[in-house]
Amino acid sequence: xxxxxxxxxxxxxxxxxxxxxxxxxxxxxxxxxxxxxxxxxxxxxxxxxxxxxxxxxxxxxxxxxxxxxxxxxxxxxxxxxxxxxxxxxxxx
Numbered sequence: 001x002x003x004x005x006x007x008x009x010x011x012x013x014x015x016x017x018x019x020x021x022x023x024x025x026x027x028x029x030x031x032x033x034x035x036x037x038x039x040x041x042x043x044x045x046x047x048x049x050x051x052x053x054x055x056x057x058x059x060x061x062x063x064x065x066x067x068x069x070x071x072x073x074x075x076x077x078x079x080x081x082x083x084x085x086x087x088x089x090x091x092x
């Protein structure tokens with residue numbers, strides 16, 4: 001699912017999950033550049049919201065970000081998280 005269409009779907013869904021975790025308007029998060037920092041001022045994800053987001057990603061995609069990315073570099077931005085999840089999707 002690392003094709004462009006699959007990645008775009010993952011990004012769209014992740015933006016929705018990020019908005020939910022950060023309690024932001026989904027339309028606002030949908031318009032942010034992919035390089036927007038998850039913990040920066042635009043999104044302002046808290047550590048607790050980050051944990052909630054990781055749990056939701058694990059349930060929805062079967063990707064345990066915390067176990068696979070010990071340094072959590074994938075939580076830098078919308079783009080890094082999208083790339084990480086799309087790359088680590090379990091194959092069916």
